[in-house]
Amino acid sequence: MVIVGAGTMGSQIALQTAYSGRYAVTLVDSVPEQLERARAQCQKLSARSVEKGRLSQEDADRALAALEFSADLKPVAQAQFVIEAIVEDLGAKRDLWRQLGERAVREALLATNSSTIAISRLASEVAAPERCCNLHFFHPVTVMQLCEVVKGPVTSEETIRRAMEFVRSIDRVPVLINKEVHGFIVNRILFAAAEEAMNLLEGGYASVEDIDTAVKKGLNWPMGPFELLDFSGLDVFYGGLEDRARLEGGAGAPTILKVKVERRELGRKTGRGFYDYDQ
Ligand SMILES: NC(=O)c1ccc[n+]([C@@H]2O[C@H](COP(=O)([O-])OP(=O)(O)OC[C@H]3O[C@@H](n4cnc5c(N)ncnc54)[C@H](O)[C@@H]3O)[C@@H](O)[C@H]2O)c1
Incomplete structure (x- = not known):
């Protein structure tokens, strides 16, 4: 091997x-x-x-x-x-x-x-x-x-x-x-969930904290989508969503994600993402 x-x-x-x-x-x-x-x-x-x-x-x-x-x-x-x-x-x-x-x-x-x-x-x-x-x-x-x-x-x-x-x-x-698909299974489902969470936030429907709490307490996920975005790196999700749009069409990364990536607010690794880790 x-x-x-x-x-x-x-x-x-x-x-x-x-x-x-x-x-x-x-x-x-x-x-x-x-x-x-x-x-x-x-x-x-x-x-x-x-x-x-x-x-x-x-x-x-x-x-x-x-x-x-x-x-x-x-x-x-x-x-x-x-x-x-x-x-x-x-x-x-x-x-x-x-x-x-x-x-x-x-x-x-x-x-x-x-x-x-x-x-x-x-x-x-x-x-x-x-x-x-x-x-x-x-x-x-x-x-x-x-x-x-x-x-x-x-x-x-x-x-x-x-x-x-x-x-x-x-x-x-x-x-x-069985056949090639961008993101395979896990990342497709993860990216879809993250995208929906950002859409809800951008639409003003709920806060970062409440969306994460809803997913953790209602779906029993160990982390909420924003915690996961911050943990894995916002640039990783940005790249994945843009790739998916290039290959399959669609809008690409939500504006809120684009703005955060431009500001280098990439999550835990830069001290700030959807949450602030400096304090
Ligand atoms: N990091 C993750 O969480 C993760 C998860 C799943 C899959 N992957 C995939 O695994 C692969 C590796 O990712 P990683 O995070 O381990 O990368 P990494 O940057 O930690 O390691 C890559 C290694 O490849 C070596 N390398 C580069 N070119 C080489 C060459 N021509 N011959 C021999 N060695 C060479 C580099 O020196 C480096 O040590 C990528 O395809 C990535 O998509 C990564």
């Missing part, structure tokens, strides 16, 4: 895969210091799981020992399964996928963890595109159980069977999306 991209997601997918005890896992990154950061991150995450009683020290040690790190793509030639988790940039991903196509054996399953780039836009770079699919894990992978498995227009049933089986084998829960 090779995972390319040792950032936030790649290192967590590698760790979760290593926990299963079923795979030798190599984490690849083009930035050598990032591999050191990923190693430290995996040690920190597994230590926390041991502390919380979710993992034994023995299993944590075994998982960490099963992780290999590489600053080049040579290990791809030995892999039966490759997951790409590099930066969300179509050009960078296409360039990498061309190299994966040249190096991977023909039977290797190739997947991307991209949140927004459908597999058909990457599989076209490799021979045998029927072995490619999206595997969309959620942050943090070691806590969030879901993985959306997306079938591209030429993805084979065998690829989907292997992908679903892999996700189950690392103790995560797969759901199948």
Whole structure:
């Protein structure tokens, strides 16, 4: 198993895969210091799981020992399964996928963890595109159980069977999306809810606090839509809503969101979004 991209997601997918005890896992990154950061991150995450009683020290040690790190793509030639988790940039991903196509054996399953780039836009770079699919894990992978498995227009049933089986084998829960759709399932529903919450606010129907309270107490969501917007970053929602409008038509991001993004009121990370975190 090779995972390319040792950032936030790649290192967590590698760790979760290593926990299963079923795979030798190599984490690849083009930035050598990032591999050191990923190693430290995996040690920190597994230590926390041991502390919380979710993992034994023995299993944590075994998982960490099963992780290999590489600053080049040579290990791809030995892999039966490759997951790409590099930066969300179509050009960078296409360039990498061309190299994966040249190096991977023909039977290797190739997947991307991209949140927004459908597999058909990457599989076209490799021979045998029927072995490619999206595997969309959620942050943090070691806590969030879901993985959306997306079938591209030429993805084979065998690829989907292997992908679903892999996700189950690392103790995560797969759901199948039969054809490509922007945002898959979770982000479509999340974005629709956030958009509706902003429409209600803009229309003067209710306050930020009351909309969040209504959703938490009436739908039993752990966070309200504005709390979630602030937590994930308003720029992330802005990009997602604009992308959806570009691909499917519609109005794009609500004005209130555009204004906040222009003012760099991006949520928790800038200290201010729909709520103020400075006080
Ligand atoms: N962060 C999230 O919450 C989240 C959730 C689900 C899916 N995703 C998706 O996962 C992917 C990775 O996101 P992230 O947040 O982990 O990104 P990140 O920026 O934390 O990590 C990306 C890593 O890729 C490396 N990289 C870039 N180009 C490379 C190349 N050509 N070869 C090897 N390594 C390369 C970078 O050095 C970096 O370490 C994206 O496609 C994103 O859409 C992210």
